[in-house]
Amino acid sequence: MNKKVKAVIIEDEYPAARLLNKMIQNIRPDWEVTILPGTIEGAVNWFSEHAHPDIIFLDIQLNDGNSFIFIEQAKPQSMIVFTTAYDEYAVRAFTVNSIDYLLKPVHEARLLDAVLKFERLSSINAENARNLSDIEFLLQSLAGNREKQYRTRFLIYGARHLYTIQVADIAYFYSEEKVTFAVTRDGKAHAIDFTLNKLEEQLDSKLFFRANRQFILSADSIKSIQNYFNGKAVVNVLPPHNEAIYISREKVSLLKMWLNS
Numbered sequence: 734m735n736k737k738v739k740a741v742i743i744e745d746e747y748p749a750a751r752l753l754n755k756m757i758q759n760i761r762p763d764w765e766v767t768i769l770p771g772t773i774e775g776a777v778n779w780f781s782e783h784a785h786p787d788i789i790f791l792d793i794q795l796n797d798g799n800s801f802i803f804i805e806q807a808k809p810q811s812m813i814v815f816t817t818a819y820d821e822y823a824v825r826a827f828t829v830n831s832i833d834y835l836l837k838p839v840h841e842a843r844l845l846d847a848v849l850k851f852e853r854l855s856s857i858n859a860e861n862a863r864n865l866s867d868i869e870f871l872l873q874s875l876a877g878n879r880e881k882q883y884r885t886r887f888l889i890y891g892a893r894h895l896y897t898i899q900v901a902d903i904a905y906f907y908s909e910e911k912v913t914f915a916v917t918r919d920g921k922a923h924a925i926d927f928t929l930n931k932l933e934e935q936l937d938s939k940l941f942f943r944a945n946r947q948f949i950l951s952a953d954s955i956k957s958i959q960n961y962f963n964g965k966a967v968v969n970v971l972p973p974h975n976e977a978i979y980i981s982r983e984k985v986s987l988l989k990m991w992l993n994s
Contacts, residue, residue, distance in 0.1 A: 745771030
């Protein structure tokens with residue numbers, strides 16, 4: 734390829750984005766790679782102000798929703814390689830639609846395959862490598878499949894016995910010292926074997942909101958929202974938590990829209 738390739742990474746986990754960037758630089762050190770915030774709002778804003786890149790490495794589940802919304806709003810004129818934790822059925826759908834994918838965790842050999850495919854398609858006809866309507870249809874279908882797969886309960890390993898808690902009984906989740914807890918409406922905290930990022934993939938986004946890196950809140954748990962410095966906010970929850978829950982300026986508007994939907 735004659736011109737310098739411009740690539741963008743849109744990933745909600747910054748360490749994963751940095752690792753992917755490092756692997757891309759190992760394979761193609763001459764590429765110009767930009768890491769964008771892993772939010773729909775941030776990515777859409779960037780695309781509205783910059784020339785669209787040649788290729789996007791796009792996480793399907795972003796911090797504030799499904800990447801279908803990003804595609805619908807930004808209408809990227811780029812080839813797209815999805816990074817995904819979806820199951821084998823969904824992965825086959827990507828292949829059928831001539832959209833490449835990287836199954837998490839991403840391996841450098843698989844990344845090289847995707848890069849070579851991008852370069853091959855680019856040299857033939859970039860338009861054939863990307864069909865926006867196909868991408869939108871695919872992501873809508875995947876979103877529909879996910880609605881049927883939301884988690885409804887958790888198995889908890891107690892000191893002496895196993896027991897279950899229902900998702901409907903959970904007020905919020907929080908992470909502390911690499912341990913995740915589910916707090917039920919009676920104020921009890923239950924340790925669960927999932928990261929918040931994994932939980933975000935398994936919970937209904939209509940019922941739960943990723944407030945920050947430490948908290949996922951249910952709508953019913955939010956008692957009030959107070960303004961804080963520099964456009965930030967503090968959320969008060971029920972049952973109360975022993976530490977303040979801060980919301981970034983970028984997420985305050987998203988939270989308000991979510992609560993009003």
